[in-house]
Amino acid sequence: DVKVTQSxxxxxxxTGEKVFxxxxxxMDHENMFWYRQDPGLGLxxxxxxxxxxxxxxxxIPEGYSVSREKKERFSLILExxxxxxxxxxxxxxxxxxxxxxxxxxxxxGTRLTVT
Amino acid sequence: xxEVEQDPGPFNVPEGATVAFNCTYSNSASQSFFWYRQDCRKEPxxxxxxxxxxxxxxxxxxQLNRASQYISLLIRDSKLSDSATYLCVVNTxxxxxxxxxxxxxxxSP
Numbered sequence: 635d636v637k638v639t640q641s642x643x644x645x646x647x648x649t650g651e652k653v654f655x656x657x658x659x660x661m662d663h664e665n666m667f668w669y670r671q672d673p674g675l676g677l678x679x680x681x682x683x684x685x686x687x688x689x690x691x692x693x694i695p696e697g698y699s700v701s702r703e704k705k706e707r708f709s710l711i712l713e714x715x716x717x718x719x720x721x722x723x724x725x726x727x728x729x730x731x732x733x734x735x736x737x738x739x740x741x742x743g744t745r746l747t748v749t
Numbered sequence: 750x751x752e753v754e755q756d757p758g759p760f761n762v763p764e765g766a767t768v769a770f771n772c773t774y775s776n777s778a779s780q781s782f783f784w785y786r787q788d789c790r791k792e793p794x795x796x797x798x799x800x801x802x803x804x805x806x807x808x809x810x811x812q813l814n815r816a817s818q819y820i821s822l823l824i825r826d827s828k829l830s831d832s833a834t835y836l837c838v839v840n841t842x843x844x845x846x847x848x849x850x851x852x853x854x855x856x857s858p
Contacts, residue, residue: 669848674757676836676850677793692845724792736783736840740792 637661638727638741646747653712655744657725665728666708667738668692668700670721677724683708715748722746750775755837755849762856766827770852772820772837782813784822785836787851793836796822827856 641656659666667682669692679692681700689700697719701709712719722745726738755772762768774782782799797804799811799820810823820837837849 674850676753677848679845682845736781736798736838736846737795738846740794743792 638725638739640723640725640741640744642744643742644745644747646749647712647715648749649716651712651715651748653715653746653748655710655712655723655725655746657708657710657727657741658706659708659725659727659739660706661727661729661739662705663727663729664705666702667726667728668698668708668710669724669726670694670719671724671743672721680710715746717748720746720748751849752776752841752847753837753839753849755852757850757852759853759855762827762854764827764829764856764858766856767823767825768827768854769821769823770835770837770854772822772849772852774818774820774837774839774847776839776841776847777818779839779841781840782820783838783840783846784809784811784820785838785848787834787836789833793848796835824854827854829856829858832856 638659665684668680669677671677683689683702699711724743725741728738753774784796785793786796787793799813803812808825812821834851834853836851839847
């Protein structure tokens with residue numbers, strides 16, 4: 635059974651803090667994704683990675699960076715947290731050689747509040 | 750215009766009812782289509798893929814109309830456990846998925 639885990643379910647940080655969100659998958663997948671989900675806006679892609687040390691910007695990368703030093707781990711970094719980054723953050727990973735590219739396994743999400 | 754548009758609902762239906770959701774997409778080059786289900790405060794999970802020929806999985810039927818660029822999901826004999834938000838999802842290429850904002854379904858006894 636595929637498992638995607640995220641380091642925290644709930645997180646409260648102050649404006650200006652550096653924030654690390656960690657995501658780990660246990661199925662040797664090559665691709666990993668970070669999304670944020672906001673009411674009325676749906677899920678929006680922040681960054682994705684298709685291999686170790688590889689990263690691609692998604693639709694809303696501003697204010698974020700990522701790190702993929704190991705295949706199983708994909709970190710999202712908020713360099714200087716701001717209140718407009720208060721959101722639900724979801725990590726996802728599709729099966730490696732998926733014929734059906736739409737099947738993404740999501741982690742449980744991290745609800746981040748920036749005060 | 751949003752790339753993927755859905756009626757946010759909520760759709761309030763009694764148990765046993767049939768309910769249908771539609772979704773429209775703007776990118777005519779979109780390659781594949783899906784419905785995901787998201788329970789309150791949970792992560793999205795794939796419900797079913799949507800094929801041009803239409804496909805059925807138990808009480809759920811998905812249809813794709815490429816000419817009109819819309820996707821539908823039909824749920825028959827609704828159960829209380831079907832209460833959730835249903836996300837329409839479109840693959841625009843290289844595993845990049847575009848998610849609709851979701852349609853909320855509430856099934857009542």
